[in-house]
Amino acid sequence: MTAADPEPRRDLAAHFHADHDEPVPDRVLVIVAHPDDIDFGCAGTVATMTDHGVEVIYAIVTDGDAGEPADLAASDLKAIRRAEQTEAARIVGVEELHWLGFPDGALVADLVLRKALARLIRRVRPDLVITQPPVRDLDRIYASHPDHLAVGEATVCAVYPDARNARSFPDLLDDGCAPHTVPRLWLMGGPSANLHVEISAAFERKVAALRAHHSQNDSRGEGLEAMIRDWVTSTAERVGLPGAMVEGFRSVDTA
Numbered sequence: 001m002t003a004a005d006p007e008p009r010r011d012l013a014a015h016f017h018a019d020h021d022e023p024v025p026d027r028v029l030v031i032v033a034h035p036d037d038i039d040f041g042c043a044g045t046v047a048t049m050t051d052h053g054v055e056v057i058y059a060i061v062t063d064g065d066a067g068e069p070a071d072l073a074a075s076d077l078k079a080i081r082r083a084e085q086t087e088a089a090r091i092v093g094v095e096e097l098h099w100l101g102f103p104d105g106a107l108v109a110d111l112v113l114r115k116a117l118a119r120l121i122r123r124v125r126p127d128l129v130i131t132q133p134p135v136r137d138l139d140r141i142y143a144s145h146p147d148h149l150a151v152g153e154a155t156v157c158a159v160y161p162d163a164r165n166a167r168s169f170p171d172l173l174d175d176g177c178a179p180h181t182v183p184r185l186w187l188m189g190g191p192s193a194n195l196h197v198e199i200s201a202a203f204e205r206k207v208a209a210l211r212a213h214h215s216q217n218d219s220r221g222e223g224l225e226a227m228i229r230d231w232v233t234s235t236a237e238r239v240g241l242p243g244a245m246v247e248g249f250r251s252v253d254t255a
Ligand SMILES: [Zn+2]
Pocket: 033, 034, 037, 145, 148
């Protein structure tokens, strides 16, 4: 089954709840700051997409080596977190992960990060990029970690204009990275979401993917599933889909 088959595409489109006509992607690149950001934000959507033959690829900008546990050497934590994210990806049908190796806790949306992301976008050539919102949510300060804001801002810049403009980072052309226009951008969560993806059939895998991050989530115990269930059901309730489970996005037309 591939996303080019019309039936899975129609079926996937039925999972998208929006007031606009949301295109069904073929190839998706998810870009986040830390291991586990994808699983909190959109692993249910990723699993729903891969179930329907969409190819999903991950890029994680840091190795999460500034996280818990504090008594572990950073190099050991790096290896552990890469292994945990790789397993979490496998659970939701993702095999290709790109590790950008930037320093955890010290990201800024500068030209170095923009260039790294533009290079990756030109290589992967997705028709949808999913990332973190570049805007601070004062009601959810943990979601607005400075690294998340930096990755969101740098990714938006990489989608428009850097990846599509041949004059941005001209030496990328010498590396064989031809310009590429990403027509659609989704920003995870946030109060300005205009797209909700129904993930009920993928909920268990979202929780399993989160549990794969043992170093971060084992201490949450059974509370983890209850917390995620509350997020996805209360969001559904709020947007008029009672009984559903959804992940929300701000979908942006960047074509
Ligand atoms: Zn994070």
